[in-house]
Amino acid sequence: MRIGALAERVGVSTRALRYYEEKGLLIPGRTPAGYRVYTDEHAATVRRIRILLAAGLNTDLVREILPCMVDDGEFLAPGCVDLVAEFERERRRIDDRIAELHDVRSALTGIIEAGLATSAGR
Amino acid sequence: MRIGALAERVGVSTRALRYYEEKGLLIPGRTPAGYRVYTDEHAATVRRIRILLAAGLNTDLVREILPCMVDDGEFLAPGCVDLVAEFERERRRIDDRIAELHDVRSALTGIIEAGLATSAGR
DNA sequence: CTAGAGCTTCACGTTGACGTGAAGGTCAAG
DNA sequence: CTTGACCTTCACGTCAACGTGAAGCTCTAG
Numbered sequence: 001m002r003i004g005a006l007a008e009r010v011g012v013s014t015r016a017l018r019y020y021e022e023k024g025l026l027i028p029g030r031t032p033a034g035y036r037v038y039t040d041e042h043a044a045t046v047r048r049i050r051i052l053l054a055a056g057l058n059t060d061l062v063r064e065i066l067p068c069m070v071d072d073g074e075f076l077a078p079g080c081v082d083l084v085a086e087f088e089r090e091r092r093r094i095d096d097r098i099a100e101l102h103d104v105r106s107a108l109t110g111i112i113e114a115g116l117a118t119s120a121g122r
Numbered sequence: 123m124r125i126g127a128l129a130e131r132v133g134v135s136t137r138a139l140r141y142y143e144e145k146g147l148l149i150p151g152r153t154p155a156g157y158r159v160y161t162d163e164h165a166a167t168v169r170r171i172r173i174l175l176a177a178g179l180n181t182d183l184v185r186e187i188l189p190c191m192v193d194d195g196e197f198l199a200p201g202c203v204d205l206v207a208e209f210e211r212e213r214r215r216i217d218d219r220i221a222e223l224h225d226v227r228s229a230l231t232g233i234i235e236a237g238l239a240t241s242a243g244r
Numbered sequence: 245c246t247a248g249a250g251c252t253t254c255a256c257g258t259t260g261a262c263g264t265g266a267a268g269g270t271c272a273a274g
Numbered sequence: 275c276t277t278g279a280c281c282t283t284c285a286c287g288t289c290a291a292c293g294t295g296a297a298g299c300t301c302t303a304g
Contacts, residue, residue: 004250014251019292033300035251055226058290068233075240076233084237091230094223101220104177108213111190111198115206118197126280136281141262155270157281180260245304252299262288269282274275 003028006038010046017046023059025049025066056097061090125150128160132168139168145181147171147188178219183212 007014020026021036026045029037048069052062065087068080129136142148143158148167151159170191174184187209190202 002251013292015292015294018253023291031300033251034253035300051222051229052226053291054222056223057226065230065233068237069229076236078240080233081237081241084234084241087230087234087237091227091234094227094230098220098223098227100173100176101178101216101223104174104179105213105216105220107173107191108187108209108216111187111202112206112209112213114198115190115203115209118200119203119206124281135262137262137264140283145261153270155281156283157270175261247302247304249302250300252297254296256294256296258293259290264285264287266284266286267282270280272279274277 001038003036003038006043006046010043010050012046012050020046020049020059024063025059055094057090123160125158125160128165128168132165132172134168134172142168142171142181146185147181177216179212 001009003014003017007017017026017036017038021028026042026049028042029039031037045066048066049062052065053059057065064083068076068083068087123131125136125139129139139148139158139160143150148164148171150164151161153159167188170188171184174187175181179187186205190198190205190209
């Protein structure tokens with residue numbers, strides 16, 4: 001499929017797909033005329049990219065993680081083993097981030113419940 | 123205290139404190155010469171601002187939430203009651219965000235454990 | 245063969261939360 | 275009274291992940 005079809009299928013812009021290629025996250029084939037050609041596997045990769053970016057990872061990190069997500073068996077590609085320490089650091093950052101969000105969530109909950117009590121009590 | 127002292131005390135830059143004032147989050151007093159003057163209460167507010175911003179809220183939202191966090195009693199200021207619906211929407215966004223982070227966290231955990239199994243098994 | 249939908253590569257614009265000087269005023273210490 | 279640390283207000287720079295044209299090539303339908 002070509003870039004427009006993939007974009008509509010996964011719900012991203014064509015510009016984003018070209019950007020992912022520029023950053024080395026998603027390398028399509030090419031027709032003789034130079035058109036980008038994508039497969040179903042590319043579509044799956046784009047969905048993974050969106051999830052990782054949405055979690056706040058940057059493109060450099062996504063590029064490292066992506067090849068480690070394809071071999072979904074029990075073992076890992078050799079290059080990925082060397083990155084385990086980095087992945088653990090990133091996991092800790094995510095844990096910290098989740099904790100921050102939980103703090104703000106409870107603060108919001110306190111305000112919301114006090115607000116409901118206030119509007120109910122008067 | 124003046125801006126430099128507050129900045130060092132809470133661990134932010136003076137530029138950030140001026141930016142918070144520009145955005146209406148933190149309004150200091152002024153000396154006759156025009157120097158900004160902050161109190162301990164301002165310091166507490168800055169800590170709240172940092173937490174909210176770190177959670178991904180923007181300055182507009184922080185400006186709305188801040189006055190609702192000071193009255194830590196059971197009830198709320200009247201202006202805050204009208205914002206409860208907006209706070210609930212923001213809480214849902216935070217819940218979504220936490221769920222996204224959990225997804226990425228488990229993906230990372232899968233990779234890390236597979237990596238440990240791979241390096242242990244050979 | 246021509247219109248037009250879709251593709252290509254530049255290349256500059258956007259957004260939010262600041263960083264980073266520039267040019268100058270204020271104030272306590274020596 | 276002068277240094278120097280601290281402060282003031284502009285005002286442009288930064289960074290990431292794209293958005294948004296511009297100018298031109300390609301392919302299919304009629």
